[in-house]
Amino acid sequence: MTHPIQARGMAATEDLEDLPGVGPATAEKLRENGYESYQGIAVASPGELSNTADVGESSAADIIQAAREAADIGGFESGATVLERREQIGKLSWGVEEVDELLGGGVETQSITEVYGEFGAGKSQVTHQLAVTVQLPAEHGGLEGSAIFIDSEDTFRPERIEQMVNGLDDETIEATMVLHGIVEEADDADAGDEALVEELVESMLDKIHVAKAFNSNHQILLAEKAQEIASESQDDEFPVRLLAVDSLTAHFRAEYVGRGELAERQQKLNKHLHDLMRVGDLNNTAVVVTNQVASNPDSFFGDPTQPIGGNILGHTSTFRMYLRKSKNNKRIVKLVDAPNLPDGEAVMRVEEGGLMAE
DSSP, X not given: OOOHHHHHHHHHTSOGGGSTTOOHHHHHHHHHTTOOSHHHHHTSOHHHHHHHHTOOHHXXXXXXXXXXXXXXXXXXXXXHXXXXXXXXXXXXXXXXXXXXXXXXXXXXXXXXXXXXOXXXXXXXXXXXXXXXXXXXXXXXXXXXXXXXXXXXXXXXXXXXXXXXXXXXXXXXXXXXXXXXXXXXXGGGOOTTOHHHHHHHHHHHHHTEEEEEOOSHHHHHHHHHHHHHHHXXXXXXXXOEEEEEEETSSHHHHXXXXXXXXXXXXXXXXXXXXXXXXXXXXXHTOEEEEEEOEEEOTTOOSSOOEEESSHXXXXXXXXXXXXXXXXXXXXXXXXEEEOSSSOOEEEEEEEETTEEEEX
């Protein structure tokens, strides 16, 4: 039986021109606007597709119906089938056992995990740490994959990756050397050999695809490009298993100012989030986005800090994590929302070697 994720991936490679009423010009317009797969078209509305492809609503409805049949979408499935699909989900270690327990084993693939907090709370530390842990062997909390890092605030630092690799325990470093082909046998691995560790750092940096987003439109384009890279990597030795966006909302917040532009901002943000979700769904990839916060003046009790992005982001994120500063280098990690987990808190430290247990 073909796994649903694989089935959707295969549908994504089909020619849009095979759909009735879609010629080369219409197909090009659809692709330019992010409709690259039958699934993407199948879940669109006729009005939305009509405006995008410059066709009548009746023709758009026919195209959508044909895409639904081609993608085998829109039907029901048994709970057992859903369970079977969920067994394919990977859990990516945060690098801190207490936080992994909070998340039910780690950051889930096929989901969007939002990490929000004020400046200096450690959001970028998390994205860097996950870009390292995703490349570790499965028995050490990794997914044996590569990472895509969309950088909208100039936060990515290769030097930080190097520090975090050096901060791993010796057993993990040596097992990762074998996985990355730095040494052939486990007996040849040596965490104390500086030359070997340096080679491992280079190998891990090579497996992080970094792109700097200059504005919100560029960021949306990069998310579409990420889908291409992730899809093409699935047969590689290190398929893309992490897509990190740091930060998701910075450009949208800066470019769309005032209530008059709020609706347009939210509409674009919604499309962007669904593009990111598509990468996770089609490629069994963990999607982690960081988010800025604002103070809610109406809040008289409790923490007035609120993530920006409104209900659209709140409903699209599967897991919401709130980071806040504590004494010295400690950070409080709070699970605010998850579909199958209770709320809770954990404590971690931000050290030179990465995120550590308290």
